[in-house]
Structures are given as structure tokens and as C-alpha cells.
Amino acid sequence: MKEKKSLLKNPSFQSILTSLICIVLGLFIGFIVLLMINPAGAGEAIKTILLNFLTRASAAAQMKALGNTLAKTAPLLMCALSICFCYKVGLFNIGAPGQYEAGACIGLYAALAWHCNWVICLLLAALAGAVVGSISGALKAYRNVNEVISGIMLNWIMLYLTNMVLSGKKVKDPASPYTIKLASGNKGALIPTAGLNKLFANNTTVTIAIPLAILFAVLIWMILSKTKFGYELRATGFNKEAAKYAGMKEKQNIIVTLAIGGALAGIGAAFLFLTGYQEWSTTQTSVPGMGFNGIAATFLGGLHPIGTIFASFFIQSITDGGALINKSVYPSQISDLISSIIIYLCGFVLFFKFAMNNWISKKDKGGPNVNDVPVTDDAAKAKGGEK
Amino acid sequence: MDAPYAIEMVNITKRFPGIIANDNITLQLRRGEIHALLGENGAGKSTLMSVLFGLYQAEEGVIKKDGKEVKINNPNDANDLGIGMVHQHFKLVQCFTVLENIILGVESTKNGILQMDEARAKVKALSEKYGLQVDPDAKIEDITVGMQQRTEILKMLFRDNEILIFDEPTAVLTPQEIEELMEIMNNLRAEGKSILFITHKLNEIKAVADRVTVLRRGKYIGTVDVATTSKEEMSRMMVGRDVNMVVDKTPAKPKDVILKVENMTVASKMHANNAVKNVSFEVHEGEIVCIAGIDGNGQTEFVYGLTGMEPLVDGKITLCGEDITKSSIRQRSKLLSHIPEDRHKHGLVLDYPLEYNMVLQRYYQPEFTSKAGFLKRGEIRAYSERLEKAFDVRSGQGPITIARAMSGGNQQKAIIAREVDKDHKLLVAVQPTRGLDVGAIEGVHKQLIAERDEGRAVLLISLELEEVMNVPDRILVMYEGEIVGELDPKKTTVEELGLYMAGARRNVNIDANSAEIEPSEVERKEEA
Numbered sequence: 001m002k003e004k005k006s007l008l009k010n011p012s013f014q015s016i017l018t019s020l021i022c023i024v025l026g027l028f029i030g031f032i033v034l035l036m037i038n039p040a041g042a043g044e045a046i047k048t049i050l051l052n053f054l055t056r057a058s059a060a061a062q063m064k065a066l067g068n069t070l071a072k073t074a075p076l077l078m079c080a081l082s083i084c085f086c087y088k089v090g091l092f093n094i095g096a097p098g099q100y101e102a103g104a105c106i107g108l109y110a111a112l113a114w115h116c117n118w119v120i121c122l123l124l125a126a127l128a129g130a131v132v133g134s135i136s137g138a139l140k141a142y143r144n145v146n147e148v149i150s151g152i153m154l155n156w157i158m159l160y161l162t163n164m165v166l167s168g169k170k171v172k173d174p175a176s177p178y179t180i181k182l183a184s185g186n187k188g189a190l191i192p193t194a195g196l197n198k199l200f201a202n203n204t205t206v207t208i209a210i211p212l213a214i215l216f217a218v219l220i221w222m223i224l225s226k227t228k229f230g231y232e233l234r235a236t237g238f239n240k241e242a243a244k245y246a247g248m249k250e251k252q253n254i255i256v257t258l259a260i261g262g263a264l265a266g267i268g269a270a271f272l273f274l275t276g277y278q279e280w281s282t283t284q285t286s287v288p289g290m291g292f293n294g295i296a297a298t299f300l301g302g303l304h305p306i307g308t309i310f311a312s313f314f315i316q317s318i319t320d321g322g323a324l325i326n327k328s329v330y331p332s333q334i335s336d337l338i339s340s341i342i343i344y345l346c347g348f349v350l351f352f353k354f355a356m357n358n359w360i361s362k363k364d365k366g367g368p369n370v371n372d373v374p375v376t377d378d379a380a381k382a383k384g385g386e387k
Numbered sequence: 388m389d390a391p392y393a394i395e396m397v398n399i400t401k402r403f404p405g406i407i408a409n410d411n412i413t414l415q416l417r418r419g420e421i422h423a424l425l426g427e428n429g430a431g432k433s434t435l436m437s438v439l440f441g442l443y444q445a446e447e448g449v450i451k452k453d454g455k456e457v458k459i460n461n462p463n464d465a466n467d468l469g470i471g472m473v474h475q476h477f478k479l480v481q482c483f484t485v486l487e488n489i490i491l492g493v494e495s496t497k498n499g500i501l502q503m504d505e506a507r508a509k510v511k512a513l514s515e516k517y518g519l520q521v522d523p524d525a526k527i528e529d530i531t532v533g534m535q536q537r538t539e540i541l542k543m544l545f546r547d548n549e550i551l552i553f554d555e556p557t558a559v560l561t562p563q564e565i566e567e568l569m570e571i572m573n574n575l576r577a578e579g580k581s582i583l584f585i586t587h588k589l590n591e592i593k594a595v596a597d598r599v600t601v602l603r604r605g606k607y608i609g610t611v612d613v614a615t616t617s618k619e620e621m622s623r624m625m626v627g628r629d630v631n632m633v634v635d636k637t638p639a640k641p642k643d644v645i646l647k648v649e650n651m652t653v654a655s656k657m658h659a660n661n662a663v664k665n666v667s668f669e670v671h672e673g674e675i676v677c678i679a680g681i682d683g684n685g686q687t688e689f690v691y692g693l694t695g696m697e698p699l700v701d702g703k704i705t706l707c708g709e710d711i712t713k714s715s716i717r718q719r720s721k722l723l724s725h726i727p728e729d730r731h732k733h734g735l736v737l738d739y740p741l742e743y744n745m746v747l748q749r750y751y752q753p754e755f756t757s758k759a760g761f762l763k764r765g766e767i768r769a770y771s772e773r774l775e776k777a778f779d780v781r782s783g784q785g786p787i788t789i790a791r792a793m794s795g796g797n798q799q800k801a802i803i804a805r806e807v808d809k810d811h812k813l814l815v816a817v818q819p820t821r822g823l824d825v826g827a828i829e830g831v832h833k834q835l836i837a838e839r840d841e842g843r844a845v846l847l848i849s850l851e852l853e854e855v856m857n858v859p860d861r862i863l864v865m866y867e868g869e870i871v872g873e874l875d876p877k878k879t880t881v882e883e884l885g886l887y888m889a890g891a892r893r894n895v896n897i898d899a900n901s902a903e904i905e906p907s908e909v910e911r912k913e914e915a
Binding site for chain 2 (some may be wrong): 226227228229231232234235238239241242243244245246247248
């Protein structure tokens with residue numbers, strides 16, 4: 001009994017448990033919605049969402065589908081890392097989609113118009129994201145403009161700017177609203193597969209972007225928790241005034257944080273568009289969901305860079321799985337609806353964590369949890385009344 | 388049976404992981420008395436009050452109201468039982484008026500429209516009855532701290548609370564406001580209210596309280612009558628040993644100039660005028676200089692200007708012969724340590740563990756960061772442990788305790804440890820004993836004097852008259868952003884000091900300070 005209690009109080013265990021609760025609850029509500037629309041196919045549909053690639057007939061097809069999911073997990077993970085990194089510094093980078101768009105814009109333009117190789121394209125995409133991110137950062141640091149507001153506005157500005165730039169003669173396929181396929185436009189801009197494609201039934205969209213994204217997750221985790229740089233950034237996030245008092249350049253830190261966040265999102269875009277998985281549609285009128293799904297992946301991943309790896313894969317997997325639902329039974333919007341319900345519930349991780357801690361402390365006869373135990377006076381006050 | 392107590396907390400025990408915050412504590416509040424609750428920081432006073440107020444549930448013990456056992460699960464229950472509390476940090480909506488704050492949560496409405504007239508009449512009646520002057524239509528952000536506190540008191544009275552808890556109410560007040568508050572508390576008692584008064588200021592207990600219950604390290608020490616107990620006895624009960632109420636020190640031996648401030652002018656954030664006007668003085672090696680004054684006379688802005696948190700409008704600062712007027716905070720911190728006024732806002736990153744806070748000024752130095760930019764966590768841990776031991780910083784889990792979870796006194800000790808231990812020639816200590824208990828204050832004062840005796844310069848900014856009179860070697864009085872007087876603490880009296888602080892008198896000193904007061908001001912003073 002004692003052991004079980006202490007396990008429940010372990011913060012990492014709590015994160016994982018609450019994430020799982022969110023997933024189960026999301027699936028359950030999704031299932032109810034499916035039942036309401038058409039009870040006949042509900043069981044089958046929810047199974048399809050969950051199993052995703054495993055529903056394919058042959059082993060080879062399964063591997064190929066898994067490859068597709070992984071190929072899209074990499075950009076999602078990068079967006080999630082962008083949001084996670086900024087969140088740890090106390091900034092909510094809802095501008096990730098805009099930074100992602102900027103990355104796609106410059107990455108593809110460099111590939112198709114300037115015929116750069118993939119490394120250059122990747123770096124330029126990162127730079128473009130960083131520039132957009134630092135706009136929000138500078139506004140926040142010097143004019144105290146909320147980064148959420150400026151981020152959302154930049155999302156739209158960047159969307160149409162990207163549409164405009166990528167409609168240019170050199171980059172757009174004249175026969176369709178899409179940009180020219182990299183395979184025909186500039187093979188050198190395709191991120192190398194390094195043989196990974198062989199593992200996934202020769203799915204050429206499986207590239208080194210996937211291990212790179214995981215590497216980035218580890219890197220971000222190391223920077224935040226082990227370095228002087230991370231120490232400064234987190235101190236700034238927790239208490240800007242104390243950071244200033246300690247002689248940190250708190251304004252610069254805010255800009256740098258959003259610039260790094262922007263670079264991560266920009267690389268995310270490169271990880272999708274430079275694999276040849278898809279082309280940019282110059283007629284799209286909505287901000288790509290990748291950046292927003294990154295928010296869900298961040299929270300589902302317990303706000304931990306390593307956690308976001310698994311969360312990103314899960315979210316991408318149910319999104320892909322949703323697309324496989326039998327469209328003769330359900331309307332075609334169903335896949336997006338169900339996956340968004342699940343993703344929405346993923347955002348409730350913090351809420352469940354809070355509820356769980358309350359529940360534990362009730363069981364402990366009123367003692368609060370170890371993590372936020374106010375031992376004495378001031379803490380008791382802070383917890384007691386302020387909010 | 389005795390006349391039943393207004394509220395009784397019997398054998399209360401409340402545990403937190405690693406600590407027993409309240410160990411079998413009994414507190415009995417008679418009807419119509421002012422009952423002080425005395426204890427050091429971290430003695431368990433606030434936890435006990437949080438139990439009474441329903442913020443925590445005790446593991447053991449019962450709470451009785453008028454002799455009947457009651458269950459208080461949340462602040463609403465407490466309110467229903469007529470228990471109200473003025474928190475140390477006020478819970479007021481800044482952009483609401485006084486009246487709106489008072490009625491918040493108990494508004495009367497008619498068809499969804501607020502009925503303010505009735506409330507206004509009641510507030511008016513209450514404020515007249517108890518001598519609580521407030522302007523009901525002033526916004527909270529525009530009024531003084533004292534008036535904000537009166538608003539909090541009116542909030543309790545408006546709800547017809549019979550049992551009033553004051554949590555360290557004088558910590559934020561000026562001497563005059565403290566006297567007014569004491570008067571108000573007497574009025575409340577005269578009207579039959581029962582008051583629990585949490586404090587560690589013995590003077591105030593002596594001034595208003597009838598009985599006092601003393602806690603020490605979570606344990607119940609005793610309840611005594613204030614009238615028959617001396618301050619020394621009370622402080623012994625609280626600290627567990629004799630406390631030296633007079634500061635021991637040898638005469639200062641000032642040497643070279645460490646800090647030289649010339650014509651410093653700093654803008655105000657609150658209004659168009661400058662908050663600090665043309666201030667000049669010197670601080671020498673081996674002396675403690677105190678800037679005294681009533682809160683809000685430019686001391687905060689002066690410190691911001693001195694430490695580099697705000698730019699100067701005009702003037703020059705020289706530290707150890709080096710012009711630092713335009714230096715960054717980090718550059719200044721090589722020679723300057725700063726114990727900030729607001730430990731939560733500036734002094735600590737509350738969500739960081741103690742060990743990270745201990746290196747807040749030094750984390751970037753080679754001792755704690757490798758060449759590659761990685762933190763040396765082992766060294767940080769060891770350093771934190773050493774400081775905790777050397778400065779008696781107590782916490783639940785040692786270096787990994789989140790700073791937020793520490794008591795105010797220990798948070799302050801951690802800041803002092805950090806600032807004193809790092810290299811410096813000048814220590815700027817802004818209200819270093821604010822919110823500390825007698826024992827801890829003694830420790831801080833000893834520390835300041837030790838700094839002086841080790842040949843450093845100490846600049847103390849204080850609002851506490853007792854501290855101003857006892858600790859420094861020289862006193863500079865600041866009034867409306869100007870240095871209006873220099874006094875020798877050995878030769879001056881509290882009354883004289885008070886006149887300077889209130890702006891009723893100015894002087895020109897014969898020694899070093901003479902140049903900075905302009906002739907016109909001297910004339911003005913003489914005319915007056």
C-alpha cells in the first residue's frame with residue numbers, strides 16, 4: 001500500500017498516468033459520438049483509429065503506412081518541441097504555425113527557385129522561423145505585447161505571405177495549386193533517407209528527419225535542464241523581475257526563446273516539405289494544423305521534451321487512423337472530428353493532474369502533495385488565498 | 388463551566404511531509420479579547436490560522452465555536468461561522484473601488500442589477516463606528532496601503548464577522564498607520580469583536596493584546612497574560628533562549644570611500660516628477676550607513692538606480708573608484724551585493740529549488756558552469772548545503788526544496804546567505820529584517836555588523852525606527868526623494884528622527900555631507 005502511494009506521488013508517473021487517462025477519455029467520448037452518428041460502425045471505426053497502420057492487409061503495406069505516420073510525426077514533434085521549449089520559459093508560443101509557415105515558405109523557395117541542397121534549405125527554414133518568432137519576442141520584450149496575440153496574427157500574415165511567395169513562377173506547378181514536386185524540381189533538396197526507407201517497404205518519405213527530430217527532443221531537454229543557458233531561460237520564465245535582479249538580460253532571453261521556438265517550428269516545416277511527402281497548396285485558406293496539434297502533443301507529453309516524442313507519434317497516428325474510417329458508413333469529416341476530440345482531451349492533462357493531486361491529498365487527510373507542499377507560513381498563504 | 392470561548396482550537400496537529408507544522412496546539416480565544424499569536428517564522432502560526440480558516444484540515448484535534456464542535460472544510464464555512472481574516476498580502480481587486488471590493492461576493496441585486504445604496508450606507512455606518520476612514524469611491528490602486536488594509540477590515544465587518552484574524556497586519560504599515568490600526572483594534576474589541584492577532588512584534592503585543600499564545604517550531608509553548616509578562620519573557624518563550632534586544636557593536640572605523648553618489652536623480656514610475664532628487668553622499672569601508680525615511684519617499688527608486696535596475700536621469704555613481712553610472716546589473720554585482728526589498732518579486736525564483744536560488748548571482752561563474760555551458764550540479768548542491776549550514780537556513784527537503792515552500796524567514800536567510808557569501812565590497816540591504824522575528828532580526832543585525840567589521844561598506848535602507856537607531860553608524864534621512872538630514876544615531880533621539888522623516892526639519896552637517904544640500908534649502912530651513 002505504501003509503495004503504491006509513493007508511486008502515485010511520483011511526478012513522472014503522474015504525468016504518464018494523466019496522459020493515459022486523457023487518451024482513454026478522448027477515445028471514449030469519440031466512441032460515443034460515433035455511436036450517436038451511426039451505432040453500426042462505431043466499434044469498427046474506433047478500432048481503425050487506434051490501430052491505424054495495423055489495419056492494412058499485408059506486412060509491407062503496414063510498414064509503408066507506419067512510415068507515412070512517422071514521416072509526419074517528425075514535423076509534429078518539432079512543432080511540439082517549439083511550444084514545449086517556450087512554455088518552459090513561460091511563453092505560450094501559439095505562433096508556432098506561423099513560424100512553421102515561414103519555414104515552409106523559405107525552405108521550399110530555396111529548394112525550387114535557388115536550387116539549394118537540403119542542408120541549406122533546412123537552415124534557411126530554421127532562420128525564417130526564428131525571424132518570425134523573434135518578432136513576437138521583440139514585441140513582448142520591448143512593448144509587452146502578449147505573445148499569444150501577436151503569434152495568432154502572425155499565423156495569418158505568414159499564411160498569405162507564404163501563399164503569395166510560393167505562387168511564383170519558379171516554384172509553383174502551373175497545372176495545379178501546389179508547388180512543384182521536389183523529386184522533379186530539385187532532388188538535391190530532398191532530405192536523405194540514409195537507407196531508412198528500406199525498413200519501411202521502400203517508403204521514400206522516411207528520412208533522417210525522423211531520428212533528427214528525436215535528437216532535437218533530447219537536445220532541448222538537455223539545454224533546458226542541464227545548461228547555464230537553460231537555467232537563465234527558465235529563471236526568466238518563472239520570474240522576469242528576479243532574472244533582471246540577477247543581472248540576466250531578461251528581454252534578450254525572451255526574444256532568444258521565441259527565436260529558438262521559431263527555428264524549431266521552421267525546421268518542422270522543412271521536415272515535412274523537404275521529404276517530398278506533400279507539396280504546399282498555395283490556395284489554402286486555413287493555418288496548417290501541425291502547429292496547433294503541437295500544442296496538444298506538448299501537453300499530452302507532460303510538458304517534457306522526451307514525453308512529446310511519444311505524444312507526437314500518438315497524435316499523428318490517430319490522425320492518420322481517422323482518415324481510414326469507412327467513409328460509406330460515416331461522413332468524410334468524421335476522421336477529423338474524432339481525432340480532434342481526442343486531441344482536445346489531450347489538452348486536459350494538467351487539469352487531470354491537478355484533480356489527481358487533490359484526490360491524493362484528500363486521501364492523505366488534507367495534506368497537500370509532495371510536489372507543491374507548502375511547508376510553512378508564506379507558502380501556506382500563497383496557496384491559501386491568492387487565487 | 389467557564390464562559391465559553393468564542394473559538395477554541397483544541398490539540399490541533401497538522402503534518403506536512405517531512406515536518407510537523409502544528410504539534411498538538413491549543414488556542415482559546417475569549418469573546419471580546421485581542422489574543423496575540425506569537426512565534427518565529429516557520430513556527431506554525433500561519434498553518435494554524437489556515438486550519439481555522441478552512442484552508443487545511445487538521446489530522447488531529449477539534450475546533451469549537453461557543454463550546455460546540457464545528458467542522459471547517461473551506462473558507463466559506465469559516466465565513467459562515469463569522470470568522471474573517473485580513474491576510475498579510477491583501478486580497479483586493481486593484482481596479483475596483485473600495486466599496487466594490489467590500490461587497491464583492493455578497494452583493495445584493497435586484498433583477499440582476501447591483502443595489503449599491505444599501506451597501507454604501509452600511510459601509511459608511513461601519514467606518515464611522517470603528518473610526519475606519521476610507522473613501523468608498525476611490526480605486527484600490529490609488530489609495531495607500533493603510534487604507535487598503537482598512538478596506539480589508541471593513542470587508543470582514545460588512546460580513547458581520549465576529550472573529551477577526553489579522554495576519555501580520557503591521558508589516559506593511561508606516562509608524563503612524565500602525566498607531567491608527569492599534570486604535571481601530573481597540574475599537575473593535577470595545578464593540579465585542581474577538582481578535583486573533585498574528586505577529587512577532589513584541590511592542591505591538593504589549594500595546595494592544597490581552598493574552599498571547601506562543602508557538603515555537605510547531606509546538607505549543609504557552610498562553611500568558613500580556614500585562615504581567617515582560618517583553619524579554621515573551622521573546623524567550625518564542626525563541627527558546629535569551630535574545631539580546633540591544634545591538635552589540637564597537638565604534639565604526641571608517642576608512643576609504645567605497646561608494647560615492649553624486650547628484651543622483653531617478654525618475655518615478657508613479658508620477659511625472661523624479662522620485663529621487665539630486666542625492667549625494669559617501670559610504671566608507673567599515674561603516675554602516677542607513678537611509679531612513681517613511682515608505683515611499685524615494686528609497687525604492689534610489690536602490691533601483693544604485694543597483695542598475697533603473698537608469699539614472701542624472702548624476703554619477705562611483706564604486707571603489709570606478710564609475711558605474713552606466714554599468715549593467717551584472718557588472719555592478721561584482722562589487723555590490725543587494726538584498727532586495729521584495730524577496731518574492733526580485734530576490735528569489737520561487738519555483739526554483741533552493742540550491743538554484745543559492746547560485747542565482749553566481750551560476751555563470753566557472754565554479755558552477757563548465758566551459759561547455761553545462762551547470763555543475765554537484766558543485767551547486769554542495770555549495771547550497773554549505774550555505775544552508777553556515778546561515779542556518781531551514782527547509783523541508785534541503786537543497787531540493789522549492790523556494791516557494793519555505794517560510795518567509797528562511798527565504799530571507801537564504802537571500803542574505805547568497806548575497807553575503809559572494810564577493811563584494813558594498814552590501815545594499817533593503818529592509819533586510821522585514822517580516823522577520825526577533826531571533827532572526829538579531830541574526831541579521833549581527834551579520835551586518837560583521838560585514839562592517841570585515842572592512843566592507845554597508846548601506847542599509849530601513850523603515851523600522853528601532854533598527855535605524857541601533858544598527859547604523861550614520862543615518863541619512865530621505866524625504867520626498869531628497870536627503871534632508873544626516874544624524875548620528877548615538878546623539879539623536881527617535882523624536883528628532885521622526886521630525887526629519889516627516890519633513891518638518893532639515894539640517895546641514897558639518898562633515899562630508901555638507902556639499903550636497905544646496906544653499907537655498909538651508910535658507911528655506913532657516914526660514915522655517
